[in-house]
Amino acid sequence: MKNFFKYRTTIHPIIAIFTSLFIIFFGLFFANRVYVCLYFLLACYFWLLLLGCFRGCIHTLPFVVVLVLIFGSISYFTTKSIEHAIIMSNRVLATIFAIIPGFSTSAVDTTRCLSSMKINRGVILGMLIVMSFFPLLFLEIKRVREAMKTRGAGSIFKPKIFYRAFLIPLIVRLTNITDLLTLSVETRGYSLEKAPYTIYKKCHITLYDILIIFGILTGVMGMLFVNLR
Numbered sequence: 358m359k360n361f362f363k364y365r366t367t368i369h370p371i372i373a374i375f376t377s378l379f380i381i382f383f384g385l386f387f388a389n390r391v392y393v394c395l396y397f398l399l400a401c402y403f404w405l406l407l408l409g410c411f412r413g414c415i416h417t418l419p420f421v422v423v424l425v426l427i428f429g430s431i432s433y434f435t436t437k438s439i440e441h442a443i444i445m446s447n448r449v450l451a452t453i454f455a456i457i458p459g460f461s462t463s464a465v466d467t468t469r470c471l472s473s474m475k476i477n478r479g480v481i482l483g484m485l486i487v488m489s490f491f492p493l494l495f496l497e498i499k500r501v502r503e504a505m506k507t508r509g510a511g512s513i514f515k516p517k518i519f520y521r522a523f524l525i526p527l528i529v530r531l532t533n534i535t536d537l538l539t540l541s542v543e544t545r546g547y548s549l550e551k552a553p554y555t556i557y558k559k560c561h562i563t564l565y566d567i568l569i570i571f572g573i574l575t576g577v578m579g580m581l582f583v584n585l586r
Contacts, residue, residue, distance in 0.1 A: 367463055369470070376569060377455040379574070385452075387580055393580055397579070404569075410458065412461065413456065413457035413461055429449075432446075469559060494531070501526050510523075
């Protein structure tokens with residue numbers, strides 16, 4: 358009970374998965390209900406922002422602006438209809454907003470949660486690697502770019518410089534990190550076989566998670582109610 362009222366800045370992995378599924382499924386399914394769907398998606402965005410998903414909301418905002426402008430403009434110029442442009446924007450918004458809960462959960466919590474549900478260890482390891490890969494990739498790209506600036510390598514847009522000063526060092530760094538991750542998994546006793554294991558720190562659903570899913574479900578019910586009228 359004490360953990361239920363404890364405030365966390367991360368969403369429970371299961372709640373994050375269901376939140377993403379609700380947003381993308383109902384957003385795409387009701388995309389043709391032009392303004393109703395648009396209001397639902399914007400309400401989801403501001404609800405997640407209000408409850409502390411700042412990182413996901415801020416990181417996805419540039420992609421939202423660019424992709425909505427691109428696909429909305431293409432739809433408008435091909436159909437000469439504002440409604441068709443909004444429908445296309447709804448689909449883009451539903452796809453991008455569904456990513457936001459993933460930014461507010463951690464790979465460690467996801468692993469612990471799936472392990473407590475006795476999910477196949479190979480599936481858990483695959484999800485852990487996928488969730489950890491992209492942040493690691495962006496970090497290594499940043500480090501290689503900083504090394505290029507320090508050495509005065511020149512512009513990355515020149516093919517020879519891109520290949521020799523950026524691509525090769527990046528591949529070498531990622532290969533070395535892959536070896537280190539393999540050793541790390543082995544030294545921590547992670548096994549894909551059916552072996553007994555315990556979870557040091559379980560991930561509990563809190564009032565924060567309930568509020569998030571309650572807000573999204575309220576939006577879904579409201580959209581369904583308007584649709585059935």
